[in-house]
Amino acid sequence: MARLFDRVVGSLSPKAAFRRARRAAKEGRRGASFPLFARAAQAGITEAKYQVGRAYLEGVGVPPSRREAARWLERAAGDGHTEAQSLLAGLYLYGIGAEAGKAAPGSGAALFSEGEAPRPDYERALIWAKRAAEAGAPDAAAVLGYLLTNGPEAMRDFAAGEEWYRKAAAAGSPQGALGLGLALARKASDMAAYAAAAEQIRIAAEAGLPLGQYTLGMMAERGLGMAPDAPAALNLYRLAAEKGVRAAAARLGLMLIDGRGVARDALEGESWLRRAAIAGDIEAAAMVGDLYARGGDLPPNYAEAGIWYRRAAEGGHATAARALGLLHLTGGGVARDAVEAARWFRIAAEKGDERAKADLANVVLTGAGEAEDVRRAREWFEQAANSGDLAGAFNFGVCLAEGIGMERDERAALSWMRRAADGVVNAQYWYGRMLIEGRGVAADAVAGRSWIARAAASGLTEAEVALADLYVSGVGGPRNHAEALRLYQQAAQRGHVGAMFAAGALYGGGHDMAPDRQRAARWFLAAAERGHGYAQLMLGRYFLNGTAGVRDPVAARRWLERAASQGLAEAETSLAELPSIGGSRDETQTHRETARADRG
Numbered sequence: 042m043a044r045l046f047d048r049v050v051g052s053l054s055p056k057a058a059f060r061r062a063r064r065a066a067k068e069g070r071r072g073a074s075f076p077l078f079a080r081a082a083q084a085g086i087t088e089a090k091y092q093v094g095r096a097y098l099e100g101v102g103v104p105p106s107r108r109e110a111a112r113w114l115e116r117a118a119g120d121g122h123t124e125a126q127s128l129l130a131g132l133y134l135y136g137i138g139a140e141a142g143k144a145a146p147g148s149g150a151a152l153f154s155e156g157e158a159p160r161p162d163y164e165r166a167l168i169w170a171k172r173a174a175e176a177g178a179p180d181a182a183a184v185l186g187y188l189l190t191n192g193p194e195a196m197r198d199f200a201a202g203e204e205w206y207r208k209a210a211a212a213g214s215p216q217g218a219l220g221l222g223l224a225l226a227r228k229a230s231d232m233a234a235y236a237a238a239a240e241q242i243r244i245a246a247e248a249g250l251p252l253g254q255y256t257l258g259m260m261a262e263r264g265l266g267m268a269p270d271a272p273a274a275l276n277l278y279r280l281a282a283e284k285g286v287r288a289a290a291a292r293l294g295l296m297l298i299d300g301r302g303v304a305r306d307a308l309e310g311e312s313w314l315r316r317a318a319i320a321g322d323i324e325a326a327a328m329v330g331d332l333y334a335r336g337g338d339l340p341p342n343y344a345e346a347g348i349w350y351r352r353a354a355e356g357g358h359a360t361a362a363r364a365l366g367l368l369h370l371t372g373g374g375v376a377r378d379a380v381e382a383a384r385w386f387r388i389a390a391e392k393g394d395e396r397a398k399a400d401l402a403n404v405v406l407t408g409a410g411e412a413e414d415v416r417r418a419r420e421w422f423e424q425a426a427n428s429g430d431l432a433g434a435f436n437f438g439v440c441l442a443e444g445i446g447m448e449r450d451e452r453a454a455l456s457w458m459r460r461a462a463d464g465v466v467n468a469q470y471w472y473g474r475m476l477i478e479g480r481g482v483a484a485d486a487v488a489g490r491s492w493i494a495r496a497a498a499s500g501l502t503e504a505e506v507a508l509a510d511l512y513v514s515g516v517g518g519p520r521n522h523a524e525a526l527r528l529y530q531q532a533a534q535r536g537h538v539g540a541m542f543a544a545g546a547l548y549g550g551g552h553d554m555a556p557d558r559q560r561a562a563r564w565f566l567a568a569a570e571r572g573h574g575y576a577q578l579m580l581g582r583y584f585l586n587g588t589a590g591v592r593d594p595v596a597a598r599r600w601l602e603r604a605a606s607q608g609l610a611e612a613e614t615s616l617a618e619l620p621s622i623g624g625s626r627d628e629t630q631t632h633r634e635t636a637r638a639d640r641g
Contacts, residue, residue: 418436
């Protein structure tokens, strides 16, 4: 049958083949019409060339091929075929190399679509759009307006582009109305101008153009050219989102999550945000990350947040890169890794996130990051310090004091610390320590203690512990063990392990206050469980000697062995006393050897 059909086609004259092709197409048999149109096109019939080009573009009766479509449309356009010229303009604008299955250029879906056209040929698009527009093709006029307002800089002529949009809109082109509306909105400065823009964009939206629906939704949400109307905005976003507009899906998701224009629906809202993110909207991906990091209806899910932050960060979203760095810094849902945190802070900082610069610099101060990060951090701190930023002055002072990214200069460090101390609590603490230690200046314990006291009064935990130490030792002022105990316990409540041990030591006796060995044991236990070696030693001795009222050789051995594993010789000495209260010396030795083997 196929061979018979081929013989029949081959026997027809080009004109007869063309007539039969048109009849078949009219009857809906477009696949059967292709070989007939091809016969006529090869004979030079202009309309047949156009139809062959369309068939290749739409994949009707032949595998789709934009290149073949362009070749045949060029032939028809060269003959003066206006529709071929218009379609060809859109094809070159949208990109010959685009994959099959996309909306056909000039169909109403390609122009003003999201995303950048794949390798467009603006020059050839301009040539054919101008020819078709001048011949009166409304869609070509819209394409020409687009090229003149959104094409390469050298091609732009906003006044001419707007005029072509007007002609296209007046001729009934929804794309022309959309282009005109966008052009009017771009230069609008009052409500009347926005209303004129909205009138044109509404025509495009009612014609079903997704970008028109999305843009009108934005105007309705913000009250531009109309009264604010959240329900209308939400419905317009939904229409555009269902047609694949990522930004509309993101806006729809946010409105549903916030309950604007509709009853709040966090589940559906998250679903739309997720769809936008999967489609490549990095802002939406960052927002999904925020949803999971912040929590709300459900507890925070940092692992899920990390997945979406990474998607956004890898797409170039600076804030998401910083958020991912913070997760790596704290180990929230991802591996705790200061080096990886520094890498993401660096990426965010390079994209202009000022907070990420400070984050990266602070990570560098802990010893993480690359050598280049150290240099950059020092430069950022120095620039900030010289501009009068007190936090920058503090951080630059730390760099000078510790030799980070430069040679150590304690005299200069002290000067910057003094400037920063007027407003930065950490700088007050550092400045006080440097004065006490005589770094960059003759030691002045009294002044140093005063500055540390200021930092402690502001709630800086490290300063509270340092001031308590000074109260115990009497450096820089009188001893005050009761106040030292208050400060230690205050810092301990915030998780400071050294303060837990120090509170235990004060309660243990030998200080200017009544001993309370049971409280001492509780603080030693808190610190010992967190790995504090001397707390483990003291707790072991308490159980060994019954200091807090309880003798427990087993518990004593356990804590003393933990302390010994940290290299405390005193713990080894106390372990030697265990035979006298339970077990033979041989058993004790066996336990010690077993413990050493376990540690090894």
